[in-house]
Amino acid sequence: MKSNLFISALFALTISLASCNSSNAKPQKKVETEKPDSAATTKIQVALLLDTSNSMDGLIDQAKSRLWNIVNTLTTLKYDGKTPDIEISLYEYGNDGLSEKSNYIRQVTALSQDLDLISEKLFALRTNGGSEYCGAVIQDATKELKWSSENNSMKLIYIAENEGFNQGKINYKEAISDALKNDIYVNTIFCGNKTEGINIFWKDGADRGKGKYFNIDSDRAVQYIATPYDDEIAKCDEKINKTYINYGSKGLEKKRNQAVQDQNAKRVSASNYTDRAVSKSKAVYKNESWDLVDKVKNDANAIAKIQKEELPAELKDKSTAEIQAIVTEKKKERETIQKEISVLAKKRQQYIDTEAKKTKTQDDLGNTINSSIMAFAKVKGYTVEK
Structure with missing residues (x-):
């Protein structure tokens, strides 16, 4: 009997000591995922949706003429003193050479940091008359591209052409609403008269997309300022x-x-x-x-x-x-x-x-994009370092 009591007491003591040791033991360190530096993961993402129907040769020429100027504008932007990653995507639409099933739309490049690739694909674009469906191409860009989830990233769509903004089966209002849900701002560039663009819903598209509405003369050659440097x-x-x-x-x-x-x-x-x-x-x-x-x-x-x-x-x-x-x-x-x-x-x-400053600034594709980028950057808390 005494032996049994002794064993019981010893067992109880062992449990008690184990409990004490457990409570006094150093707690295990929690394995936490290191929070990434917001500036290091911040991106500026720009999707260019360009009409490549027959009448848009001038627009494509302006895009070729202003690509590097736009890139240089983007590189002046800093977040927390650091340069964000820059990604550019190209879409063409309204081209008869594209599939009717795809609404005459083609993703030329996904969002990419390979700037030479963007240049290569841009210079390879060719125009060929067709039907231009703005709602459809905005929808494709919103759904297909890998947009950043970082709150500080700047995500912009620029769409340019010269026909009605409300053409096609995809409602542009719904497509733009979906873009905004992903914090993607839609900017519209009408290649023609400003009032005409307003009348055929280009300004409405920009207003709904919390973007900017512009009109340009796409047939006008880009004007440059040569410098001694x-x-x-x-x-x-x-x-x-x-x-x-x-x-x-x-x-x-x-x-x-x-x-x-x-x-x-x-x-x-x-x-x-x-x-x-x-x-x-x-x-x-x-x-x-x-x-x-x-x-x-x-x-x-x-x-x-x-x-x-x-x-x-x-x-x-x-x-x-x-x-x-x-x-x-x-x-x-x-x-x-x-x-x-x-x-x-x-x-x-x-x-x-x-x-x-001595002459009126020309409103071409590059200048419109650059000016709106600067406006969005200010809202998003970016600084400019030229």
Whole structure:
């Protein structure tokens, strides 16, 4: 009996001690997901919905002429002192060469940070008469694109053409309402008379989308202001191209495309080419998917991971240490050129701003987009650093 009592007491003591130890033990640290820096994850996303029917050659030309100027405007915006990621998407609509089942709409590119790809696809657009359904293309862009969920991100749709805004089976009011539910603001650009655009619901579309309504003469050639700094910036661009080291299965193709887009910009005008060169000096022009210098910025061990066959011929027989030294040298060289372009670009913009005050600002596709971007940025709490 005493033995049983002793065992019972010992068992009770053991339970008690275990309970005490449990209550006095250090609590386990909660595994918390680190909250990302809002500025680091903030995006500026712009979807350009362009009518490619027969009458819109001028609109497409203006888009080609202003792409890099728009990019440069976007790069002046900061959030918490940092440059947000910039993503651009292209849609074409109203083209008879597209499928009737798709409402004559095609996603040319998804939202992408690959600015050379955007340029390539934009320059490849061709017009071909058709039916323009604004509600349908706004709906597609809203539903198909991967829009940011970050509250501080700026999400904008720009739609441009010259026919009635209410055409097609998809109600533009419902499409715009769906866009707003995702914090996407819809801006409308009517290619024609301002009053006519209002009468055929283009302003109503912008009002419902909490965006801006513009009208432009899409057949008017874009006017540029040449500056004393353009030639110097162009020379810097030639030098910066030599700092790119292609790698991977598509590296050489991408590097060649970079040169092709230089030529596309140059064929439009010397000023447009200069705008592109300025864009290439910015942090948003990044090509880590094919350029070894950009790749190493994000992954210090990238060189060791890359297979020899993925390297260009001139690096295949080099050791990892030798390749690292070459990449480091190219990185320093690029940063020096980028700083040089940055200084020249500021002087260039000051010159353009001064000259622009002497004449009436032209309302072309680029100017309308740039002005509205600045207005939205102010509302969203972005700052401008030129």
